[in-house]
Amino acid sequence: MTGLSRPEARRGASMADVAKVAGVSSQTVSRVANEKTNVDHATRERVLEAMKEVGYQPNHAARALRTGRFKSIGVIVFTLSTFGNMKTLDAITAAAAEVDHTVTVIRIPDPTRGTVSGAYRRLSEQAVDGVVIIFEAHLLDRAEITLPTDQPVVVVDSNAGDGFTVVDTDQTTGAREATAHLLDLGHETVWHISGPEASFSALHRAQSWAATLSERGITPPPVFVGDWTTDSGYRIGKEIVARGDVTAVFAANDQMALGAMTAFHEAGLQVPGDISVVGFDDMEESKAFWPPLTTVHQDFTEVGRLCIQSLMREIETRTHTPGRTLVPTRLVVRDSTAAPKSAA
Amino acid sequence: MTGLSRPEARRGASMADVAKVAGVSSQTVSRVANEKTNVDHATRERVLEAMKEVGYQPNHAARALRTGRFKSIGVIVFTLSTFGNMKTLDAITAAAAEVDHTVTVIRIPDPTRGTVSGAYRRLSEQAVDGVVIIFEAHLLDRAEITLPTDQPVVVVDSNAGDGFTVVDTDQTTGAREATAHLLDLGHETVWHISGPEASFSALHRAQSWAATLSERGITPPPVFVGDWTTDSGYRIGKEIVARGDVTAVFAANDQMALGAMTAFHEAGLQVPGDISVVGFDDMEESKAFWPPLTTVHQDFTEVGRLCIQSLMREIETRTHTPGRTLVPTRLVVRDSTAAPKSAA
DNA sequence: GTGAAAGCGCTAACAC
């Protein structure tokens, strides 16, 4: 069990150093480093050897200064602690690696006025070739956020203005299917545990839920507003228990669904016997909740992949082609939903 | 609902452009940009105005080339999909933002030979001022991974060699407490669901579990080897049910514990009535599992904070001070553990 | 196939 090894420390030999050792011009070293073809085989070998000897390491800054390309893409995100953001970032990172780019994350701690623009500006100071903004933004601040450059930008948020390239999951259809599923099972109405009011994803899901009810002539009951956390779901679950008249709940994410189920269990209610629950996200754990959770699956990997694809196209062609790509969701029916007792 | 706004696109005015408009030297512009004090108030105002007029944006590459500092720290990670890695990255990102640094993530897709070194080398090409390596590495490859520069490095992995600055949670104590808790409850022995063999965290936890049993004169039963996923926990849970003689299980993470509990439920076993379960991690969701999971809490936020703190010190002082910092864990007792029936 | 010269945008060092 050796652990890591650490060879002789040497700092940044330059092309000039290599050139001296190999007895060529630094230009030739550059050609070898960039795998250009017009270098004699013997010369190339000599240069390669010299590189090894002096411990050459390319200097990104110099290269970037010269070429104007950083081979890095920026990701602006408000939190990594939600399942969706984490998954999306993971996918973006993987997709970026495929095209030989790194990912620079800037996490905006508290999306209050000023902070956002400031942090964004900092990132946009050309240390990256393009930016993905994963929005879970507060309504108030959005109007303030301006994108100060002509840098390629992709926004993960189906509510960004028309000037943007947008990638998102099809939240509307997902929420509709979830609600319809419960209604089709025979529930008279469906209650909703939403995400925070400031979140556009939350808004979308809530709107779609309400619309689905309305279309069937059902007046949507009041919304329980959570904050995505298991804790908020638990707290709301207790309120729902206290009401006593709820048979079907659609939670805007799996974590709140989980919290609510815990409150139901504690109150001695059976899921789905006494009350049906649907989530949104389809976390890895959701299939192992008790009972296994019926939920709306989101394909975050695809979202990440499409972000990078769009971004790279904009970067390479230097064109800006606004447009909206919606990644389909699908309802995964498991064991947390059933017909209401009255209908059974 | 306006969405984002996008002002007139303009690309990269330089300091020279600003200088021309403001009627000063570009050096003065630099001074203003860097908030040096020795600039006349009126001049500063003029420069600021000119910056706005021409749409000045600093060029990171040029600055980095000149100063040798990137204001970015690199994070090498094998996956973002585990709870711990994600949390740690989140904390690192937050801590880095505090000291005005961005975080460049490089995700090594498949830690096979060559890939690791290659990816590491790519990152280490001086686009960052220091590196955090979050290790969940395969044994085989570790020997191959060398750190080719004298760049500041912090490793999150209590098994890195002595030449490194190491930050990690105290896995040994955590696993010991978990095992002892079960034993103290009266269980005759404790079975273990481990993480993948290639993982050092998994190895630590398994070793500590075995040692705790041995110290009490108990021969450790065979280990069930999982892969951190809920699915593997579920699969192993079914094996455990089939054995019929297990009363206490310590899983190396919460997700596997969750999967196992699902298998137990399906088999009609009561947790903790028939079988007690302890996890490791203390995910946000764990308190809402059914039953709420007894588990070992890890303070990932602290780990991330310490990583950045150590790294910044090394960067700023240009010294390398190897050392090992262990962040304490603590056992959180909830409802998934109880005395065995025989003892009750 | 190879080299010499120029310059990307910035800041450190020194002049005034």
Place this chain on the structure above:
DNA sequence: GTGTTAGCGCTTTCAC
């Protein structure tokens, strides 16, 4: 308090 000079390490251009 401000300007001038030089050069970070690289690549582009143009010679040869």
